[in-house]
Amino acid sequence: MASVPFDQLDGFIWMNGEFVKWADAKIHVLTHGLHYASAVFEGERAYGGEIFKLTQHTERLHESARILGFTIPYSVAEIDDACRELLKKQGFSDAYIRPIAWRGSEQMGVSAQSSKINCAVAIWQWPSYFDPAQKMKGIRLDIAEWRRPDPRTIPSRAKAAGLYMICTLSKHAAEAKGYADAMMFDWRGYVAEATGANIFFVKDGKIHTPLPDCFLNGITRQTVIVLARQRGLEVIERHIQPEELEGFEQCFLTGSAAEVTPVAEIGPYNFQPGEITRTLMNDYSAAVQPKRAIAAE
Numbered sequence: 643m644a645s646v647p648f649d650q651l652d653g654f655i656w657m658n659g660e661f662v663k664w665a666d667a668k669i670h671v672l673t674h675g676l677h678y679a680s681a682v683f684e685g686e687r688a689y690g691g692e693i694f695k696l697t698q699h700t701e702r703l704h705e706s707a708r709i710l711g712f713t714i715p716y717s718v719a720e721i722d723d724a725c726r727e728l729l730k731k732q733g734f735s736d737a738y739i740r741p742i743a744w745r746g747s748e749q750m751g752v753s754a755q756s757s758k759i760n761c762a763v764a765i766w767q768w769p770s771y772f773d774p775a776q777k778m779k780g781i782r783l784d785i786a787e788w789r790r791p792d793p794r795t796i797p798s799r800a801k802a803a804g805l806y807m808i809c810t811l812s813k814h815a816a817e818a819k820g821y822a823d824a825m826m827f828d829w830r831g832y833v834a835e836a837t838g839a840n841i842f843f844v845k846d847g848k849i850h851t852p853l854p855d856c857f858l859n860g861i862t863r864q865t866v867i868v869l870a871r872q873r874g875l876e877v878i879e880r881h882i883q884p885e886e887l888e889g890f891e892q893c894f895l896t897g898s899a900a901e902v903t904p905v906a907e908i909g910p911y912n913f914q915p916g917e918i919t920r921t922l923m924n925d926y927s928a929a930v931q932p933k934r935a936i937a938a939e
């Protein structure tokens with residue numbers, strides 16, 4: 643955990659079209675987004691001064707807002723520019739980028755027709771989502787009691803604040819038992835994902851991953867599937883039953899923050915971080931590096 647509280651970091655935050663001092667990027671307590679979770683956000687990483695898949699993330703931010711019934715008053719290009727400029731202003735080459743959009747404080751109550759839509763971007767240095775010493779050995783996951791909900795009960799394709807209520811509950815329960823994170827089943831009982839990352843398994847040289855039909859189809863998940871297929875590996879997207887956990891040999895998580903993280907345990911089930919996991923960790927590390935033209939000598 644950072645020793646300095648997040649509201650006391652240094653630099654600037656881009657907020658509603660302006661760069662404001664970090665400490666001044668505040669909202670009122672009667673903000674709709676705070677009371678009713680009318681907020682959508684992104685999580686991105688910059689490597690070597692460039693934000694990986696920036697436009698894809700910004701497009702997802704716009705799409706999440708559309709799903710929640712609001713329009714962000716800044717175009718994808720404007721938000722992309724804000725992210726790039728802020729990265730330079732913060733002086734980081736490797737960093738974490740957090741864009742967020744939310745309904746403001748003009749109207750209180752469930753209805754928020756006259757609330758303004760706000761948008762902000764913050765950038766800080768977040769080296770590893772999981773303890774780096776543990777990461778290479780494989781992290782330990784609890785099995786969450788909460789399940790990813792039926793898409794008929796919540797807009798599960800949006801990266802929206804409200805979807806994270808059960809993630810924080812599950813992660814806290816896991817941490818209380820000494821686990822790094824938790825694996826969640828979905829409402830039907832199929833294996834779904836971790837609290838902030840997608841999940842993959844390896845068995846007999848083939849890769850299996852849950853169908854993202856009630857949770858985020860992560861940008862890292864999609865990238866890793868392409869990387870695996872480029873290696874000639876078979877990737878099978880399908881419903882995965884809990885009984886199958888016993889038979890999988892390797893397991894790893896994917897996410898913009900988590901990158902590719904090997905998993906050693908899920909509750910009573912054990913996995914060995916093996917060759918395929920290591921190959922995809924390395925391929926992902928190479929893929930995120932900026933593609934610069936190599937100057938001829």
Ligand code: PMP
Nearest residue numbers: 838839840858860861862897898
């Ligand atoms: N699932 C959840 C619940 C997440 O929070 C994230 C992180 N955004 C992911 C999956 C992975 O998504 P991505 O690879 O796009 O970061």
